[in-house]
Amino acid sequence: MDNSYHIIFEEKFVQHQDFGQRNGLHSTWSLNTLNDFKFKFGGKLQNGLNRLISFDDNFGRKISINNVTFAINFEDFFNAQINLQNIFYQHLDNSIIKPLTKINIVNTYSNYPLKETEIKLALTPKEFLNQNWEGNSNRIGGNPIWVQKSENLYCPKCNHKMSFIFQLDSGLPDLNPNNNYEIMFGNDGVCYAFWCLKDKISGYLWQST
Ligand SMILES: [Zn+2]
Numbered sequence: 559m560d561n562s563y564h565i566i567f568e569e570k571f572v573q574h575q576d577f578g579q580r581n582g583l584h585s586t587w588s589l590n591t592l593n594d595f596k597f598k599f600g601g602k603l604q605n606g607l608n609r610l611i612s613f614d615d616n617f618g619r620k621i622s623i624n625n626v627t628f629a630i631n632f633e634d635f636f637n638a639q640i641n642l643q644n645i646f647y648q649h650l651d652n653s654i655i656k657p658l659t660k661i662n663i664v665n666t667y668s669n670y671p672l673k674e675t676e677i678k679l680a681l682t683p684k685e686f687l688n689q690n691w692e693g694n695s696n697r698i699g700g701n702p703i704w705v706q707k708s709e710n711l712y713c714p715k716c717n718h719k720m721s722f723i724f725q726l727d728s729g730l731p732d733l734n735p736n737n738n739y740e741i742m743f744g745n746d747g748v749c750y751a752f753w754c755l756k757d758k759i760s761g762y763l764w765q766s767t
Pocket of ligand 1: 713755758
């Protein structure tokens with residue numbers, strides 16, 4: 559994806575001053591939004607899947623992520639990483655999302671969805687294209703902000719490098735009462751989502767300190 563965007567949440571959705579360990583008052587939380595985009599974010603889907611983002615018909619046509627819903631099972635996702643596996647899903651034409659990886663469940667994690675909302679996008683200002691850890695690191699396209707060294711995901715079908723699509727930060731509101739209603743990717747880490755255009759396969763990994 560050529561452009562880099564910041565995900566802009568409604569003010570009441572991320573209202574705390576400290577967003578995880580980030581500055582909740584940083585300017586990247588309140589960038590001017592583009593009018594053309596408004597996507598569904600969070601919420602529960604069928605078969606234990608939780609929506610991350612549903613891209614609409616207008617967005618990302620060039621790499622065909624228009625009308626694609628990115629969704630995962632968090633318990634599988636957290637276990638996958640511990641097993642040193644990656645997690646992949648096949649997106650079938652009738653919008654069915656099917657896990658491609660059999661995940662060995664070693665640890666019990668909850669699978670609460672992210673709190674449902676609608677998100678808007680802002681173009682990432684030049685000075686934040688290669689952002690550090692300040693502020694809002696929930697982003698689409700551009701250069702991922704890595705917690706550890708940069709990683710690639712390779713499509714399990716065609717073995718080509720997958721495209722980076724978006725990243726979500728720890729601290730986003732979820733429905734898990736046992737963790738103060740905040741999602742945690744490891745120890746305050748970040749979740750990265752990838753896509754193979756040819757095979758319509760999504761893949762995910764997370765990194766933390
Ligand atoms: Zn592929």
